[in-house]
Amino acid sequence: MRLDKYLKISRIIKRRTIAKEACEKGRVFINDKTAKPSTEVEVGDRLEIQFGDKSLKVEITQIAEHVKKDEAKEMFRLIE
Template identity: 45%
Template structure:
């Protein structure tokens, strides 16, 4: 599954176009490498997302094309969440 689609389906980022923009700005890494919107994810991949004041590290635990709001958190496991100044 593509990175931008995963971020939308998992509800980590609200819209797919926004996920593409964030990846294009170099604020996402996948397994230590810069993540592009088209990066193909696998179960077990580690994703680091730099939001405005927070850096979130997650591990992909499941890949689904669609999911309900309550089940979206089951697609990933939060490894760490750090505040950045």
């Protein structure tokens, strides 16, 4: 699954266009490498997203095309 789509479906970022912009500005990293919006993500990948002066680190635990809002939290695990 594409990174920008995963960020939207997992509800880490609310809109896919915002997820795409964050990737293009170099604020999203997969396994410590800068990621493009079209980068394919897999279970076990570690994401780091920088929001201003804050940083969110998660590990992908599940990939699904469609999830309910309350099940979206199960798609990733917080690292820090």
